[in-house]
Amino acid sequence: MDIQWYPGHMDKAQKEVQSKLKQVDVVIELADARIPRSSRNPLLETIIQDKPSVIVLTKADLADPKVTEEWKQYYRDQGIEAVDVDSKHKKGLHVIKEAALQQTERLQARWKRKGIKPRAIRAMIIGIPNVGKSTLINQWIGKKTAKIGDRPGITKNQQWLKMGKEMDLLDTPGILWPKFEDPYVGERLAATGAIKDELLDLQDIAYFIIGICQEYYPEKLLQRFGLEDKPRETSLEWFEDIGRKRGALLAGAEIDYEKAGEMVVREFRGGLLGRISLERPYDEASE
Numbered sequence: 001m002d003i004q005w006y007p008g009h010m011d012k013a014q015k016e017v018q019s020k021l022k023q024v025d026v027v028i029e030l031a032d033a034r035i036p037r038s039s040r041n042p043l044l045e046t047i048i049q050d051k052p053s054v055i056v057l058t059k060a061d062l063a064d065p066k067v068t069e070e071w072k073q074y075y076r077d078q079g080i081e082a083v084d085v086d087s088k089h090k091k092g093l094h095v096i097k098e099a100a101l102q103q104t105e106r107l108q109a110r111w112k113r114k115g116i117k118p119r120a121i122r123a124m125i126i127g128i129p130n131v132g133k134s135t136l137i138n139q140w141i142g143k144k145t146a147k148i149g150d151r152p153g154i155t156k157n158q159q160w161l162k163m164g165k166e167m168d169l170l171d172t173p174g175i176l177w178p179k180f181e182d183p184y185v186g187e188r189l190a191a192t193g194a195i196k197d198e199l200l201d202l203q204d205i206a207y208f209i210i211g212i213c214q215e216y217y218p219e220k221l222l223q224r225f226g227l228e229d230k231p232r233e234t235s236l237e238w239f240e241d242i243g244r245k246r247g248a249l250l251a252g253a254e255i256d257y258e259k260a261g262e263m264v265v266r267e268f269r270g271g272l273l274g275r276i277s278l279e280r281p282y283d284e285a286s287e
C-alpha cells in the first residue's frame, strides 16, 4: 500500500524538536507498544545524538505483554532503557521518572566532579502524532504538579512542570513525524490509527491485521468473531468468514469487504480482539 506523506512536515518538526532539545538533559521518547519500531522516527538518533534517553512503550494495555517484554529486553541489550506504560489505566507511570533520572546519573556525577551545584534534571517528551503524548502527560502530572513558569531567555508559552524536586518536565511535547519509505511501516502505523483514515484503504489494513492474527493469535479471531475452528489457508478465507459471520454482506450474499474491513480495523484499534502486537523485535519484515 502506498501512503503519501509530506516531507515538509518532517523537516519543520525536526527543527522544532532540535531547538527544544538544547534546553533538556534527557529525552523521553514515546513509541506505541504494538509497533515500537514503526512508531519511532529513525532520524531521532541523529537528532538527539548522545543525549540520554528513555523509550516509553505506550498503550501497553493493547499490546501482547510477552512481546512487550521482548521489546524492552531488545532495547536494553542495545544499552537503551525502555519501560512500558498504560496511561489509560494509569499503570507504569512511576517508572518513567526513575528511568529518566537513572539515565542522567553520569551527567549528575559530572556536575559533582566539577563542583557544579546540582539542579533538577530537565526532561522532554517526544513522539509521533497519536502515540499518546497528551494522555501520558495529563495522567502523569495529575493535579499535584506545579507549573514553574517560563524560564528566562526561553520562548514564551513553554511551561516547565515540577515532577518532584529532582525533575522538571517541558510540558509541550516535541512532535516528530514518522518516516516510512518502507511500506510495512505505513501499514503498521495505519493499523494503530496513527494516520488519518481518509488516506487509507481500510480493507488492506484489515488484511494486514488478520494476517498477523492468523500467524500469532488465531484463537483471538476465533473467539472474537465466533468462528468455527477449522484449517484456513489464507487471510482472505479468514476475512470472508468474519464478514459472513457478522453479516457484512451485499445483495446476493456476496461479502461486503469494505464494511467487514472497517469493522475489523475498528475492533482491533479498540482492543476488542484482545492484546495484539503487530511487530516483533526479530521480525525480518520490520528490521
Ligand SMILES: Nc1nc2c(ncn2[C@@H]2O[C@H](COP(=O)(O)OP(=O)(O)OP(=O)(O)O)[C@@H](O)[C@H]2O)c(=O)[nH]1
Pocket: 058, 059, 060, 061, 062, 085, 086, 087, 088, 089, 127, 128, 129, 130, 131, 132, 133, 134, 135, 136, 175, 271
Ligand atoms: N488504550 C489506550 N489508549 C490510549 C493510551 N494512551 C493514549 N491512548 C489513546 O490514544 C489516542 C491518542 O492519544 P493522545 O494522548 O491524544 O496522543 P498524542 O500523542 O498527544 O497525539 P497528538 O496530539 O496527535 O500528537 C487517544 O484516543 C487516547 O485515548 C493508553 O495507554 N491506552
